[in-house]
Amino acid sequence: MRMPATASNDAPAADTAVVLVNLGTPDAANTAAVRRYLAEFLHDRRVVDMSRWLWCPLLHFAILPLRSGKVAHKYASVWLPEGSPLAVHTRRLAEALQRELPQLRVIHAMRYGQPSWRATLQQLREQGIKRVLALPLYPQYSTTTTASVGDVLDAAQGLDKRLVHDYHADPDWVAAVAESIRRHRAAHGPGEHLLFSFHGLPQRLAAAGDPYPRQCEASARAIAQALGLAEDAWTLSYQSRFGREPWLEPATADTLTALAARGVRQVDVVAPGFAVDCLETLEEVAMMLAEDFAARGGKLRYVPCLNESPAHAQALAGIVRRELAGWLPADP
Numbered sequence: 001m002r003m004p005a006t007a008s009n010d011a012p013a014a015d016t017a018v019v020l021v022n023l024g025t026p027d028a029a030n031t032a033a034v035r036r037y038l039a040e041f042l043h044d045r046r047v048v049d050m051s052r053w054l055w056c057p058l059l060h061f062a063i064l065p066l067r068s069g070k071v072a073h074k075y076a077s078v079w080l081p082e083g084s085p086l087a088v089h090t091r092r093l094a095e096a097l098q099r100e101l102p103q104l105r106v107i108h109a110m111r112y113g114q115p116s117w118r119a120t121l122q123q124l125r126e127q128g129i130k131r132v133l134a135l136p137l138y139p140q141y142s143t144t145t146t147a148s149v150g151d152v153l154d155a156a157q158g159l160d161k162r163l164v165h166d167y168h169a170d171p172d173w174v175a176a177v178a179e180s181i182r183r184h185r186a187a188h189g190p191g192e193h194l195l196f197s198f199h200g201l202p203q204r205l206a207a208a209g210d211p212y213p214r215q216c217e218a219s220a221r222a223i224a225q226a227l228g229l230a231e232d233a234w235t236l237s238y239q240s241r242f243g244r245e246p247w248l249e250p251a252t253a254d255t256l257t258a259l260a261a262r263g264v265r266q267v268d269v270v271a272p273g274f275a276v277d278c279l280e281t282l283e284e285v286a287m288m289l290a291e292d293f294a295a296r297g298g299k300l301r302y303v304p305c306l307n308e309s310p311a312h313a314q315a316l317a318g319i320v321r322r323e324l325a326g327w328l329p330a331d332p
Ligand SMILES: C=CC1=C(C)c2cc3[nH]c(cc4nc(cc5[nH]c(cc1n2)c(C)c5CCC(=O)O)C(CCC(=O)O)=C4C)c(C)c3C=C
Pocket: 023, 024, 025, 026, 038, 047, 048, 067, 071, 084, 086, 138, 142, 144, 145, 199, 200, 201, 202, 212, 240, 242, 243, 273, 274, 277, 278, 279, 280
């Protein structure tokens, strides 16, 4: 008889690992490290699906030489003593989740850069791990992010594997984000307008069926409802556009301009597409967009990501427990 796997605190599962997989980040805030990182990231066909005949010359002779130095400078402006914010918070979140799930082995890996997701899977197998639950740190599913984590998992041999598809409407995660906004407003004063800023995506991918924008809309609506916000008290927008083709709209920068023109003087910006703070939230939103909005006479207050907060770790632990409870062991 096949018994469901359990993941209660009293049922040790020494052969099961949970891996939080994030995007990845450079290992130093300098041009060479950023160039290495961007080269690996932007060679993934899930991220850029152009013909290699067109893309490789553009990447190697224009994008990498021109972008790496500029982006390294941006990383330097948010770098922490222990490293890149994305790396630091991802590691701390895995440690916090390990405390919630002492019966399991919890680690983290990066799709690009270190610790390498591919190498992590091989090491786990060598260490005698039989089952791996991959939890991509992307609340909303996209072919450009979650599916790429899944590609590497699919290619790993000799493991019983499972991937968390998304958690964009998970009630505990929604409650944790809503509570972080409530606390931010309690600490800094009531808010005038709430802007949900998600990472963007080429419109072409959304038109081809990527569920990402629908899931972003559902996340924002659920969080706004949990906060009891009126329809006109919040807006959704997309940031971090890359390249020349049309990306999802409205753009966060344009939305802030429009809000300022409408006379809105204070905007709280939250980024629930990012599990942890990173270049895109700290430099692009909390620094650059905040400066632009201030120049228009407004105040942008950035609500930090859930990062390694207990509420975040508890929400992820709930997701892990449910996934493991429904996971039948593989046939011997
Ligand atoms: C075609 C290019 C890109 C797509 C598609 C894309 C989708 C996408 N990205 C994230 C999350 C993150 N992206 C981050 C940085 C980043 N993203 C791109 C390009 C695309 N992203 C680039 C080139 C970069 C690097 C910085 C730069 O050169 O501008 C990050 C932060 C990494 C860090 O080190 O802090 C995150 C996180 C999602 C969720 C997503 C699709 C939905």
